[in-house]
Amino acid sequence: MKPSNLHHETIKIVALAGGVGGAKLADGLAQVLPPENLTVIVNTGDDFTHWGLNISPDVDTVCYTLAGLANPVSGWGRRDESWQVFQQMERLGAETWFRLGDQDLATHLERTRRLRSGESLSSITRDFCQRWGIRQRILPMSDDRVRTMVNTVEMGELSFQEYFVHQRCQPTVKGFRFDGIESAQPAPGTLEALQNADAIVFCPSNPWVSVDPILKTLKNQTVFESKCLIAVSPIIGGETVKGPAAKMFRELGFESSALAVARHYGKSLLTGFVLDNADAALADAVADVGISPLVTPTLMTQPADRARLAQDVLNFAKSFLL
C-alpha cells in the first residue's frame, strides 16, 4: 500500500486518536509510513465496564482498524461479526443498550482477565497488537483509570458511554469532567514517543472528549512546545461525519465549524490545521488565528482516502520541518 513516490522513511509521527475518525487517519498513516515510525496514542476516557468486563472502545477501534479486522460499514466492532452471546445475554436479562459481538467479546474477556491478574492495559494492548499482526505501536494514553463524564442539562452528569450510546447523545452538554485525570500517569512509552516524534498529528477525533483527555493526561505540555503539531478537523461544513463533536461545540456556545476546532486547540499548540475543501472559505480565518491552514479533501469514505489524507498531512508536516 505504500506509494513508491513518497519517502516518509525518516519522519517519525505520533498520532493522537479517539475512535472511528481517528482510527481511519491512523490507518492512513500506517499505510504510508514504515511501521516503526508510527505511534498512535489512544483515548481511554471512554473506557467503561459492561457485563462485568473492562471495555476500551477507542483502543479496540484503532487496533481492529489497523489489523484489518474492523467492521467496514460501522467503523467500530468487528467485520463478519456474530451475536450469539448477545442474544443469550438478552434472554438472561442482561443490559442490552451496548451491543457486544462475539468476536469483539473475546477481546474484552481476555483483557479483563489479564487486567485482574495485574497486567497493565498498555502491556495487554501490545500483546494483542502482536497477535493481530499490527506492527505499529498503539499506546493507551494511560494505564490508570480516567473516565470522561458528560455534564448535561437534562440528566446531570453521565458517564461517557451512558451519554454516547445509551442516551444517543441527546442530552444537552454543559461541560466535561475527566474523572481520575489528575492522578493518571501517561502510559509507558507515550512521552518518549512524543519526544522522539518529528511531528504530532491530532486525528479528526472529537476535540472535547477524544483529544482533550489525551492532552490532559500527557500533562507535560513542554513536550509539545518544540514540536510540529498538525490537527485535522473533525468538522466538515459545520457537521461531523460521526459523533457529537459539532453538537457539543454548539451546545457549549461556539459555532460548529472547522475554525472553532482550530481556535479550540489554539496557536500555542498547533503549527498547522487541515480543513476540508468544503471549508476553504475558513482558511484565511485559521491563518488569522496564527495557525497555518491546509485545505484538502478530508472525508475518508474509502480506504484509499485514508492514505491520501495521510500523505497530505505528512507533506504538510514536512513543509514545517525543512
Next chain:
Amino acid sequence: MKPSNLHHETIKIVALAGGVGGAKLADGLAQVLPPENLTVIVNTGDDFTHWGLNISPDVDTVCYTLAGLANPVSGWGRRDESWQVFQQMERLGAETWFRLGDQDLATHLERTRRLRSGESLSSITRDFCQRWGIRQRILPMSDDRVRTMVNTVEMGELSFQEYFVHQRCQPTVKGFRFDGIESAQPAPGTLEALQNADAIVFCPSNPWVSVDPILKTLKNQTVFESKCLIAVSPIIGGETVKGPAAKMFRELGFESSALAVARHYGKSLLTGFVLDNADAALADAVADVGISPLVTPTLMTQPADRARLAQDVLNFAKSFLL
C-alpha cells in the same frame, strides 16, 4: 410428555445430580412428575474459574437439559452452539483446554457479573431457570465455595476440571478432598426440600465426585434417615456410559460394578438400588447388602428412555411408601 397411565401427582421427589447422567434422569423425572413435585439438588464441587468467569458445569448441564437447550449429542453445553468467541480467545493466547461455546458463555458471563455484585448462586440459578422456562426447582448444593480436588499418583492433587478435562481423567486416582466443604452451608431450600420429599433419588452420577460432595455438604444426615432413598447405578456391565466413575472404583481398590456402587452408599443410606438388566446377576448380592434391588433397563440413549427409567424409579419408590 406426562403419560396418562401414571399418577405421580402426590409423590414429592428430590433428585441429587451431577452432570450428564444425572441431568438425563432429572429430565426423565421432570417428564413424569408435576413440576412442583420435583427438586433437583446439583453438585457444585466441579465449579471452577476459567477465562475469569465462574463456571458451574453440573448446574448448567441440568438446567440446559431440563430447558431443552442441551446439546443432544455430547449431553453438555448448548445445542446449535457456535464458537466465535473461542476462536478469537485462541488467537489472543487464552487457555483453550476447556471449550466454551458462545451461547454457553452468556450464562457464565451473566452469572459471574451477578455473583460479583453479591447475589447468591441459588438466587441466580432460580432466575435463569425462570428465564429458560424451567418449572422444576433446581438448587445448587451450596452457595458457598466447595472445590473437589482429585489426589493423583502421577500429578499430585489436581482441581477437578484440571483432572477431568485438561488431563482427560488419565492420572491414577488416590483419593479426593472437598475443599471448603466443612464451612459450606447447604443452599437455601435444600434441607426443606429433603424434609418434604417422599423419596430421594440419587441419579446415575459419579458417586465419588458428584453425589458424595452433595451428601457431605448437606451434612445433616438425619434428614435422610426416615426417607426412602433410591440410587440408580451409574455403572453398567462394569463400565460407565460417560465419565471416570468405573476407573475411579478400580484405582481406589474396588471392583468397578453396580454392586460396588450399592456398597459405596451402603444400607444405612439406601432403601433401594436400581441396576441395569446387564447386571441382573448382581441383584442378589445387592439384596445381601441389605438394599432392595430393582433390575430394569437404565441406559438412557433416547429422551423416551429417561421418562421410562424415571417411571420405574418412581414406581419402585412408591412400593416402599405404600
